[in-house]
Amino acid sequence: MDLNHIATLFDQRRERHTLPQALYTEPYSFDFDMAAVFAESWLMVGLECELPKTGSYVSMMVGKWPVVITRDKEGTIRAFHNSCRHRGSMICAVGNGTSPKLVCPYHRWTYDLDGSLFAAGRMDSDFDKAEHGLKPVAIECISGTIFICLSETPPPIEDFREKLMQYAAPHNLKDAKLAYESVLVENANWKLVMENGRECYHCSTGHPELAKTFPVGMSKHFDSGHDARVIAFEETMDALGLPQTPVEGHYWQIARFALNEGCVSISGDGQHLSKKLMCEANEGDIGSMRWAVDPHCFVHCTADHVFMFSAMPVGPNETHVTGKWYVHKDAVEGVDYDVEKLIDLWTKTNLEDKALAENNQVGVNSLGYTPGPYSQEAEMLAQRFTDYYCDKSRAYIEAHGKQ
Incomplete structure (x- = not known):
């Protein structure tokens, strides 16, 4: 990986513009992104409820790197590199499961x-088991969420932890x-x-069903200007003790915002998708509490359900988008919620976004591609993401010895 060459690409990036072509297309940019960004960032795994009991585990891939998260006998959630200390085989296949021990399928370590x-x-006879435990991965559990970082020196998370605990508590x-x-x-x-x-510039035409409930015309942190209805919503949230003011750090943003008039959930008809609410304040009319963590995810929490979006690189031009839908643990499928209705809107939205992103890639591959400007009204979060990516990348280049 030629850091000098990659550094010249970041030097070429114009302020408030998209990236040079090679950073979207070339195999070496994928290798760089994995090392400079994904190996050095906090990544959201999901919620603690995915590890409901002793022996529960979640096995996942971070690009080409396997990771396993477990709940041990004391109830502690831990994360490890999913690589046997014998000859390196992956121990747990990708997915969720339960096992009293983790057994390598190769030689049964x-x-x-x-x-x-x-x-x-x-x-x-002189083999020391104590020297051959699984290598740990940094982990943070925050108000029911799970984050991991593959770096031996993870970036600071204290500010994000404090704010997410505050906003997620209800x-x-x-x-x-x-x-x-x-x-x-x-x-x-x-x-x-x-x-x-990270933007809704495309949403009014690209996501007609989402636009029925989601405020697609807002800017940056779903800012509404001087809309009286939204101001009233913010005042109601303040009175209820539900944090709503947008807050952000270098790699994260959190805010609570009002949905469209008459809507209490992000759903096909704007109504709750589960009768058993996660938050009963204001009869479940609390808008959406959204948080986003660069480089890969966003989450929307309405009163009735939680939706998580995660984009994980697999190759230079291949990304796996994971969607997770959560409801209250006591909600009964077929009684309190219907799975097909629960997933319908975000599934349609993700498929629409898939078509847009794939078409975008074809155009970016063009000999005529030139980085274009972001809308300062409609694409501030997209620009913020790209600025974050450039900052993170330049820091890696500086730390690893651009010559």
Whole structure:
């Protein structure tokens, strides 16, 4: 990976413009992004409810790197590199499961849920099991959410932790359950997928059904200007003690915003999708509490359900978009909610975004592609994402010795 060449691409990037072509298209840019961004960032796994009991685990891929998250006998949630300390095989296949031990399928090396090596057959007499435990991954559990970082020196998370605890508290995320999960393969660079997900400039025409409930005309942190209805909503949230003022750090944003008039959820008809609410304040009319974490995700929490979007690079022009829908743990499928209705709107929206991102990629591949300007009214969060990406990348280049 030629950091000097990559550095010249960032030097070429014009302020308030999209990126040079090679950063969206070339294989070396994928390798760089994984090392400079995804290996050095806090990444959202999901919610703690996906690990409901001792022995529960979640196995996932961060690009080409396998990671496993477990709940041990003491109830502690831990994360490890999913690579056997014998000859490196992946121990747990991608997905969710439950097991009293983690057993490598190759030679049956067996690990406890805290990562320590429990058994390794036919090894020499001087073999020390204590030196061959799974390698840990940094983990933070915040108000029912799970974040991991593959770096040995993760970026600061204190400010984000404090604010997310404050904003997420009314939503009782520890009382959730995973109702549905989907993975969508998009033939587009992950940055194009994320730029698309960070703006609603395209939403009024690109997402006609989403636009029925979602305030697609707002700017930046869903700012509404001097809309009297929205101001009244903000005053009501303040009176209820539900934080709503937009807050942000270098790699994150959090805000609560009003939905369209008459709407209490992000759904096809604007009404609740689950009768059992996650937050009962104001009879479930609390707008959406949205947080976004660069480089890869956003989450919307309405009173009745939670939706998580995660974009994970797989190759230079392939991104896997994971959608997760959560409802209250006591909500009964077929009684309190219908899965098809629950996932309908965001599934349609994700498929529409897939088509837009893939078409964007084809155009960016053109010999005639030139980086274009962001709308300062409608694309501030997309620009913010690209600025974050450039800042993160330049810091990596500086730290790793551009010559």
